[in-house]
């Protein structure tokens with residue numbers, strides 16, 4: 001992959017930078033600014049080089065519609081604070097406001113476009129539709145820097161298509177993330193344990209087939225659990241469930257049994273009647289979830305079992321909270337797993353926006369882990385051995401860039 005240094009003299013150049021600023025919000029208050037902080041070094045490098053810096057980023061999943069709930073305004077304000085200079089936010093993505101905001105930039109200044117996912121073309125499956133949007137992004141810049149590691153697994157206009165339209169390079173964050181993850185793919189020390197949780201269940205179920213080939217043990221918590229329990233024939237009440245994945249999950253359980261790999265599932269679950277912070281929690285056996293309750297955390301027995309397996313590993317990758325860790329009553333499993341990772345003699349990596357936010361919120365210092373990655377899904381797909389579109393496109397040369 002090309003680096004920023006390979007892009008030549010950037011003074012006066014308009015540099016489009018794809019960042020992942022998808023931070024957790026409580027209303028308009030950022031509850032963890034880790035991804036914004038992680039974006040600062042690359043932006044500072046570009047400013048110091050005299051570039052006119054234009055940040056492209058997404059927040060949440062507004063699905064191609066303008067929705068103020070997903071505005072990047074809080075992220076632009078925080079980034080301005082961290083950079084020590086104002087970051088002007090265009091009120092649109094590729095419209096009049098974007099054009100005038102970029103045109104007003106002086107060398108060394110930073111501006112941001114509104115949430116790229118306000119544009120229906122950003123996430124379109126139709127390459128021509130994405131390409132048309134990427135053409136409009138490309139009009140706003142002279143070169144492109146890909147630094148949103150958390151989104152490089154997405155074949156989206158500002159991640160993938162834009163890179164083939166302008167001279168492009170990987171930013172320092174993407175380079176640093178790939179360097180650490182390479183250590184996990186090239187002969188990880190064993191036992192190698194992968195811990196999966198969180199709420200993006202269908203994405204994460206898809207990575208298990210390949211992870212079963214490389215990891216020794218797969219530990220499953222969070223919202224993933226209930227599709228496994230249902231596949232084993234258990235009642236899961238109102239818990240998160242991917243009904244169309246039940247056969248796939250049965251296949252994973254069979255494959256693990258046949259190949260001697262371990263898929264470790266919780267034996268007890270913290271349930272509640274509603275998805276609420278103050279819903280009364282009860283611990284039940286994993287095979288006895290009441291029909292009118294939903295699982296919001298792994299139980300204490302499972303926490304102990306998971307922690308024991310993790311603490312004796314030599315390599316651990318963890319993505320996805322074990323429960324709704326934002327709420328204290330359902331944070332026990334996530335706390336226990338985080339603590340176990342800090343005790344690993346070897347390499348421990350935490351990945352994902354919410355996972356990183358959870359460990360910080362629970363009071364763990366960043367340096368208690370070997371590495372905290374800004375990407376959850378992106379890390380998992382990298383570890384699977386998949387070609388990530390946003391990285392692969394940085395390797396290709398394109399006649400249009402010459």
Ligand SMILES: Nc1ncnc2c1ncn2[C@@H]1O[C@H](COP(=O)(O)OP(=O)(O)O)[C@@H](O)[C@H]1O
Pocket residue numbers: 197198199200201221222223240295296297319320321322323324325326351352353354355356375376377
């Ligand atoms: N049992 C559960 N039911 C519903 N949501 C859950 C459950 N366990 C964890 N979560 C939620 O998963 C979210 C994080 O999932 P995800 O986005 O997949 O992780 P990451 O951002 O670390 O990749 C958190 O907001 C957490 O509340």
Ligand SMILES: O=C(OP(=O)(O)O)[C@H](O)COP(=O)(O)O
Pocket residue numbers: 020022060061150151154200351352353354374375376377378
């Ligand atoms: O939060 C993100 O990923 P993660 O939850 O896998 O860490 C990225 O910003 C990507 O977001 P997406 O999963 O909506 O494409």
